[in-house]
Amino acid sequence: MKKILLLILFVPLLFSQELLLDSLLNEYQDSESLYKKTKKESAGFLLVYSREDLERMQAYSLKDVLKTIRLYTLQMHSIGVSRILNVGQGKSALPPIKLYIDDFEITSVAQGNALDMYGEMDIYFVDHIEIYQGGNSIAFGNSPGSMVIRLYSKDPSRENSSSTQITFDSKSSGDFRIIDAGSADEYDYLFYADAAKTNYKKPTRNKQELSRDASRLQAHFKISQDDNFEIAIDTISTKTDIFNGMGTAPLGDDSLRRYTYINAIKYFQGDIKLSLAASTERKKFFNSDANGIQLTTDLQGTPTGNDLDIDIHSNTYKITLDKKIIDGNHDFLIGAEFQQNRLKVKTYKGTNVTPVIGPKKLDIYMFYLEELYNINKNNLLAFSAKVDYYKDSFSKSSTEYAYRLGYISLINEVWTTKLFAISRYTYPNALQTTFAPPVYNVNPELESSTTKMLAGELEYNDNTHRVVFGYAYKVIDDALSFDKVTKKYINSPDTIYFNRVYIRGEHHFNFNNKAIIEVYKGYKDDYYSPGAGALVQLFNKVGKFDIYNELVYRDSYILVNPLTNEDIKMDAGYDYTLAISYPVNKKLKVKLKGENLLNKASKTIIDTAGEIKIPAIERRGLITMEYTF
Amino acid sequence: MKLIITFLLSALFLFASDSNHLKVKVLGNILSEISIKEPIKIWSDDVKILAEFQHSSKFRTTKKCNEANIIILQRKSNLIQECRKKHIFVLSYDLLSNIQNSFGALFWKKGGPNIIILQPRIKTQSIQVSKNLNPYLEEKIW
Numbered sequence: 001m002k003k004i005l006l007l008i009l010f011v012p013l014l015f016s017q018e019l020l021l022d023s024l025l026n027e028y029q030d031s032e033s034l035y036k037k038t039k040k041e042s043a044g045f046l047l048v049y050s051r052e053d054l055e056r057m058q059a060y061s062l063k064d065v066l067k068t069i070r071l072y073t074l075q076m077h078s079i080g081v082s083r084i085l086n087v088g089q090g091k092s093a094l095p096p097i098k099l100y101i102d103d104f105e106i107t108s109v110a111q112g113n114a115l116d117m118y119g120e121m122d123i124y125f126v127d128h129i130e131i132y133q134g135g136n137s138i139a140f141g142n143s144p145g146s147m148v149i150r151l152y153s154k155d156p157s158r159e160n161s162s163s164t165q166i167t168f169d170s171k172s173s174g175d176f177r178i179i180d181a182g183s184a185d186e187y188d189y190l191f192y193a194d195a196a197k198t199n200y201k202k203p204t205r206n207k208q209e210l211s212r213d214a215s216r217l218q219a220h221f222k223i224s225q226d227d228n229f230e231i232a233i234d235t236i237s238t239k240t241d242i243f244n245g246m247g248t249a250p251l252g253d254d255s256l257r258r259y260t261y262i263n264a265i266k267y268f269q270g271d272i273k274l275s276l277a278a279s280t281e282r283k284k285f286f287n288s289d290a291n292g293i294q295l296t297t298d299l300q301g302t303p304t305g306n307d308l309d310i311d312i313h314s315n316t317y318k319i320t321l322d323k324k325i326i327d328g329n330h331d332f333l334i335g336a337e338f339q340q341n342r343l344k345v346k347t348y349k350g351t352n353v354t355p356v357i358g359p360k361k362l363d364i365y366m367f368y369l370e371e372l373y374n375i376n377k378n379n380l381l382a383f384s385a386k387v388d389y390y391k392d393s394f395s396k397s398s399t400e401y402a403y404r405l406g407y408i409s410l411i412n413e414v415w416t417t418k419l420f421a422i423s424r425y426t427y428p429n430a431l432q433t434t435f436a437p438p439v440y441n442v443n444p445e446l447e448s449s450t451t452k453m454l455a456g457e458l459e460y461n462d463n464t465h466r467v468v469f470g471y472a473y474k475v476i477d478d479a480l481s482f483d484k485v486t487k488k489y490i491n492s493p494d495t496i497y498f499n500r501v502y503i504r505g506e507h508h509f510n511f512n513n514k515a516i517i518e519v520y521k522g523y524k525d526d527y528y529s530p531g532a533g534a535l536v537q538l539f540n541k542v543g544k545f546d547i548y549n550e551l552v553y554r555d556s557y558i559l560v561n562p563l564t565n566e567d568i569k570m571d572a573g574y575d576y577t578l579a580i581s582y583p584v585n586k587k588l589k590v591k592l593k594g595e596n597l598l599n600k601a602s603k604t605i606i607d608t609a610g611e612i613k614i615p616a617i618e619r620r621g622l623i624t625m626e627y628t629f
Numbered sequence: 630m631k632l633i634i635t636f637l638l639s640a641l642f643l644f645a646s647d648s649n650h651l652k653v654k655v656l657g658n659i660l661s662e663i664s665i666k667e668p669i670k671i672w673s674d675d676v677k678i679l680a681e682f683q684h685s686s687k688f689r690t691t692k693k694c695n696e697a698n699i700i701i702l703q704r705k706s707n708l709i710q711e712c713r714k715k716h717i718f719v720l721s722y723d724l725l726s727n728i729q730n731s732f733g734a735l736f737w738k739k740g741g742p743n744i745i746i747l748q749p750r751i752k753t754q755s756i757q758v759s760k761n762l763n764p765y766l767e768e769k770i771w
Contacts (some may be wrong), residue, residue, distance in 0.1 A: 020656050021761065023742070030650040051740055127740065158737040160722060182642050626740055 007016050026511040035128040038152055042372055042382045042408060044132035044456050045418065045470055045580040049153075051127045056539050056548045058176065058593045058624070060167060062121045062151075064127055067575065067617055069538075070149070070502050070520045073529045073554050078606040079255060079285075080212030080243035082119050082616050085529035087147065087500060095146040096426045102153055102222070102232060103279055104263040109314035111347040117259045117281070121236055125179040125220050127154040128322045132419060132471055134455040136628035145314045146426075147450075149299040153222060153232075156181040156188035162629040171199040172623040181295035187225050194218040210250065210612070227267055232239040235260040244606045246308060247289025248435070256284040271324035278317050284347075285310045285437070293350070301472035311347035314437060316340070325534030329374035337366040343430050355427060358434035358444035359392035364558075382406035390427060400425045400448055414462045422453045428480055432489040436523060441488040449478040449491065476496040499523040512541035530573070550577040561610040568610050573602025575617055591624040648731050653681035655735060656701060656718070659744060661687060662759040663751075665698060665716060672697035674707035677722070702728070716754055732756060732767075745770075 035048050037445035039251075049057075049065055059065050067074040071087045072095075079213040086095040099106045099114035106114035123129075130147040159181035167175040173194040181189065184536040196216045201210040216238045237258040242250045261279035268274065287293065287308045323336035342360045370384035384404045391397040402424040409417050423441055428446040436442045455472035476498070478491035502520035521532040538549045559568045576598045581591040601615035633672055656678070658765045672694045674678045675770040678701055690695050694712040702708055703720045703728055706759060717728055722736040724743065733746040751758060758766070 021655070021662075022650070022766075024655050024658055025742050025744070028648070028655050031648045032742075158740050160737050163739065293715060508721050598679060 003593045021219040045132040049129040075604040076614045078244040080240040088524035088531045089529040099147045099148045108315045122194040126151045156190045162391045165626040167624040173198045190222040192220045211241035214240040232263045245287045247293045249290035251288040253286045258282045273322045275320040283312045305350045307350040309349040314343040331372040333370040339364040358442045359394040361393035363391050366388040378410040380408045416459045418457045420455045443488040468504040470502045514539045531556045546581045550580040575601035589626040593622040662762045664757045670697045673701035673705045
């Protein structure tokens with residue numbers, strides 16, 4: 001069996017042949033890859049999903065990428081929204097993950113987590129994705145995060161085309177995408193739109209089907225002129241069936257999540273950049289339950305009511321000014337940002353609990369600087385510092401600091417090392433301080449937590465082989481943890497210690513064929529998510545066929561049954577994906593993909609009884625046709 | 630690659646020069662697969678491309694468009710009247726339609742470089758192409 005599998009995976013390598021000019025074109029394309037222009041090696045430990053990778057992976061949604069990221073596990077929430085958990089996630093709040101689309105950071109006030117809104121976004125307009133782990137650069141602005149995910153939209157000057165793509169799957173879902181991008185006179189433009197309806201397997205409980213079927217509308221528009229300005233407008237609206245909901249017998253209601261932003265950038269002489277941005281966000285949640293809405297913190301108590309109707313609106317306004325100075329061996333960045341977050345609870349009905357609403361307005365004044373100093377031609381020192389002043393509408397204010405010291409060395413032609421020492425903070429989000437669904441209380445007095453980290457990476461790269469070993473030691477004080485007694489987030493009195501290691505190996509057979517193997521493990525006392533995982537990716541080309549094999553492994557882990565407090569062992573997950581694409585001609589491409597083919601992907605529990613186990617990625621087959629005009 | 634300052638800070642410059650070198654390599658490869666009545670002499674309105682070709686031992690170049698027999702063209706506005714009858718290879722897809730005399734193009738579409746050689750036009754201009762260019766021959770503009 002193993003021999004057959006090896007044969008299937010590696011035979012393609014033996015048949016890969018390229019015409020000289022074709023190879024040269026591939027080399028030219030690779031040299032022009034946009035990620036080579038945008039990636040910032042000094043900004044953290046970098047994972048890049050190039051355009052070529054994303055296309056061959058047939059990554060249609062951001063979660064197709066999220067599920068492969070080392071040290072994180074993609075899971076499903078009981079209300080039908082996916083989320084991403086850190087290795088060995090404890091009782092503390094979800095990790096602060098930052099998401100950028102080009103230069104704009106998705107600032108979610110009501111969600112407190114950008115991936116809640118954008119985690120399942122379609123990425124047809126995205127060129128490549130950069131992921132920075134391990135104390136990412138302060139130069140990325142806003143409050144520091146544990147991981148930064150940067151999505152870069154396609155470059156219109158390299159698109160010069162209109163394309164449409166339609167996908168159907170084995171669960172009768174459909175997804176229609178269209179993109180038009182190019183140049184007109186001195187201006188570059190990109191327009192993209194997507195409409196999707198996704199169906200999922202419906203688990204049953206008491207003969208009642210639980211649905212998380214979702215529909216999504218998404219659009220992105222960008223216009224720019226080189227070295228002058230760029231304006232981007234983006235909107236996403238997702239409607240999801242309530243799934244398990246917040247009771248035991250949901251009556252088929254839904255939730256709506258909508259986010260729109262505009263970001264305008266003006267470039268001035270002398271490397272000065274001014275950005276103005278505004279975003280608006282809405283989360284509407286309606287859950288009707290035959291047995292009543294049950295507080296998850298009081299499962300033995302009386303249900304609070306039969307209907308829960310919540311409608312939250314929030315707005316964010318940002319102005320950012322950056323100046324870069326490159327002088328000899330110094331590369332210096334200085335910048336300031338003002339951000340205002342406003343939240344409005346428009347509707348909150350249906351419970352016998354009067355909600356406590358925390359501060360509805362938060363102003364943040366940020367100042368940051370970063371210095372990259374070349375000690376000599378092979379050694380670089382990076383230092384950055386950030387001072388942020390927070391003031392909310394309850395007149396609570398605080399000054400937060402973040403520092404980062406980095407050392408990068410090219411030891412010789414093939415060995416590189418990166419070392420970072422970081423001190424950063426995580427400011428509580430509005431779901432912890434201002435507004436909460438009726439399952440817990442808000443805590444306006446919550447302070448930020450501080451994280452100190454030492455992290456290093458050692459890399460061997462001889463262009464054919466690449467091996468990366470990474471290590472980090474983290475200490476978290478005042479962690480934002482959920483307290484079952486007071487039913488709110490508190491600053492944990494315990495200090496959390498955390499170690500993690502990973503090793504990644506890549507073998508590049510040639511331009512069209514490569515294999516990637518990655519293994520990681522976290523060392524921590526509490527495990528509410530897998531503590532270890534692995535990834536295998538094989539990218540092959542046989543004739544005109546692109547073949548992609550992927551195996552995502554996540555270790556078994558322990559969950560606690562909220563009703564009985566008993567441990568529930570969750571099995572290890574093996575998520576196998578196979579994707580094959582074939583260009584019929586210059587205009588038409590046909591793609592086939594099977595997700596979670598073994599039906600053994602890592603699962604989580606979505607109900608309080610601990611009976612319904614759901615994977616984030618369900619087993620399904622997809623067929624896609626792409627036509628380029 | 631050893632210079633960390635290049636590696637980290639000025640990757641853009643490296644990226645640009647490496648990429649231009651490869652672009653000229655692709656163009657050189659195409660031109661070496663075609664033959665016209667006389668030895669090829671190149672002019673381009675893209676100074677970087679022309680400079681790269683000047684270092685090539687395979688091709689002769691000229692700084693005057695009217696002395697060349699192959700023109701590699703970036704912008705239509707740079708093509709003067711007396712050069713319009715020359716063999717023209719363009720660097721954008723739109724120019725293939727806009728310049729009726731252009732016989733081929735290297736251009737970016739859908740995130741990747743493409744080559745197209747128009748068969749009716751090479752026939753009209755008596756340009757011979759080797760069989761290595763067969764995969765790029767087209768009867769008409771897409």
